[in-house]
Amino acid sequence: MNCEKITYYIEKGFLTDLKISEKLQVKLHKLYCQCCKNYAPDSDFINQILVLLCEEDTSESLTDAEKQKLKDALQKLGDS
Amino acid sequence: MEKLTNIDTSQWVDEYADMLYNFAVVRVSDSDLAKDLVQDTFVSALKGIDKFQGKSTVKTWIFSILKRKIIDHWRKQESRKTKPMSFFTTEGMMKGKFLETYSPKGRLSEVEEKMENSELRELIIECIGALPPKWQGIVVDKMVDEKESEEVCNNHDITPSNLWVIVHRAKLQLRDCLEKKWFV
Known part of the structure; x- marks a missing residue:
């Protein structure tokens, strides 16, 4: 179960300052646990790709039919 | 104007x-x-x-x-009401199987090299969509839009420690999802 706690501290460390005792536990644990050593770079990678989603993007578009439906609905609303 | x-x-x-x-x-x-x-x-x-x-x-x-x-x-x-989660106990959602379920291999960044941006985008959206609905907004607010923790906590009515726990859980799942979808 310790890995669960350690990865939680690693995550928390991205968001806020860790207590000294927490930092120490992470350091010590990483000395002998390859999984948790791997965790930080993976986690950092996820942070980076999530931010990419924020970029304005129009790669996916609505179909012409869907747009027409929207236009009709708005037209009707505007007329009423 | x-x-x-x-x-x-x-x-x-x-x-x-x-x-x-x-x-x-x-x-x-x-x-x-x-x-x-x-x-x-x-x-x-x-x-x-x-x-x-x-x-x-x-x-x-x-x-x-x-x-x-x-x-x-x-x-x-x-x-929406859901069962409360308990963390760090053998009764929690991991049921003591943390290492079997989530064993980081440190290979995720390989994904990026091999993937077109649009593909990667779709994959991430899919993986975010697979998260518990309650977490999705929090993850997007904090990690996509990179809002300050304080604002995220206010928006979603949670405490900072709730936020850390949710981000940790969500990232374990995201990592797992990306790894499984990519390294099949």
């Missing part, structure tokens, strides 16, 4: 529908829901046209309506 006397709603659709749709689909991870939100946004914009005073651009104004709708959607999801 833009003035809207004769509103051409068709032009709104041509100009903003795709942008709004892409913005929404990333944040709600559901294309049908995103389409509904786009329609609702246009409808609200048209109904509230009197309140638009041209202090901002039409685009900014319409986007602000969509953002409110997305937050409303998240709040609705978050207010």
Whole structure:
């Protein structure tokens, strides 16, 4: 179960300052646990790709039919 | 300053529908829901046209309506009752199987090298969509839009330690999802 706690501290460390005792536990644990050593770079990678989603993007578009439906609905609303 | 006397709603659709749709689909991870939100946004914009005073651009104004709708959607999801989670106990959702279920291999960054941006984008959206609905808004607010923790906690009515726990859980799942979908 310790890995669960350690990865939680690693995550928390991205968001806020860790207590000294927490930092120490992470350091010590990483000395002998390859999984948790791997965790930080993976986690950092996820942070980076999530931010990419924020970029304005129009790669996916609505179909012409869907747009027409929207236009009709708005037209009707505007007329009423 | 833009003035809207004769509103051409068709032009709104041509100009903003795709942008709004892409913005929404990333944040709600559901294309049908995103389409509904786009329609609702246009409808609200048209109904509230009197309140638009041209202090901002039409685009900014319409986007602000969509953002409110997305937050409303998240709040609705978050207010649904679910079983409380207990962390760090053998009774928790991991049931002591942390290492068997999640064993980071440190290979995720290989994904990026091998993947087109648009593919990666789709994959992430899919993985966010697979998260528990209650977490999705929090993850997007904090990790996609990179809002301050304080603002995220206010938006979703959670404490900072709730936030850390949710981010940790969500990232374990995201990592696992990306790894499984990619390294098949």
